[in-house]
Amino acid sequence: MCAVGVRSADVAGAVLGLPARLPMQAGSTSGVFSLSVDIPQSTSPGTFLVSLDCADGTSSVVQLVVSPSGGVPAGGGATTRGANAALMATGGSLLVIGAAGALLLRRGRPS
Numbered sequence: 001m002c003a004v005g006v007r008s009a010d011v012a013g014a015v016l017g018l019p020a021r022l023p024m025q026a027g028s029t030s031g032v033f034s035l036s037v038d039i040p041q042s043t044s045p046g047t048f049l050v051s052l053d054c055a056d057g058t059s060s061v062v063q064l065v066v067s068p069s070g071g072v073p074a075g076g077g078a079t080t081r082g083a084n085a086a087l088m089a090t091g092g093s094l095l096v097i098g099a100a101g102a103l104l105l106r107r108g109r110p111s
Contacts, residue, residue: 002031002054009033012051016064017043024052039066 002009011022017040024033033052045068053059 001060002033002052003056003058004030006031006054006056006058008055010053011035011062012053013037015048015050016040016066 007026009024011024012020013022014020016037018037022035022037024035026032027034031054043066045066048064048066050062050064051059052062
């Protein structure tokens with residue numbers, strides 16, 4: 001955030017693998033600016049200190065956290081290595097056998 005009345009600001013993007021100076025969009029409130037960027041995949045996950053420079057010569061540092069792509073790392077689980085074809089085939093077979101058994105039982109009962 002810049003001082004009230006400041007009309008422009010930019011961000012130093014080089015630390016994130018972006019252009020050196022990124023102009024920000026003025027917000028609806030004086031002194032407030034915003035910027036949307038796509039962080040390059042080559043940027044390592046971590047915490048970065050990004051400089052916000054206001055047109056009046058003042059600046060501040062913003063802390064930005066870049067998370068790994070592909071979702072939040074949540075630990076192990078059956079799906080971490082992709083689908084297991086053998087388990088899927090076994091489960092599918094059990095479903096078919098169960099459905100056939102239910103049909104046989106239903107047909108065998110007198111009405």
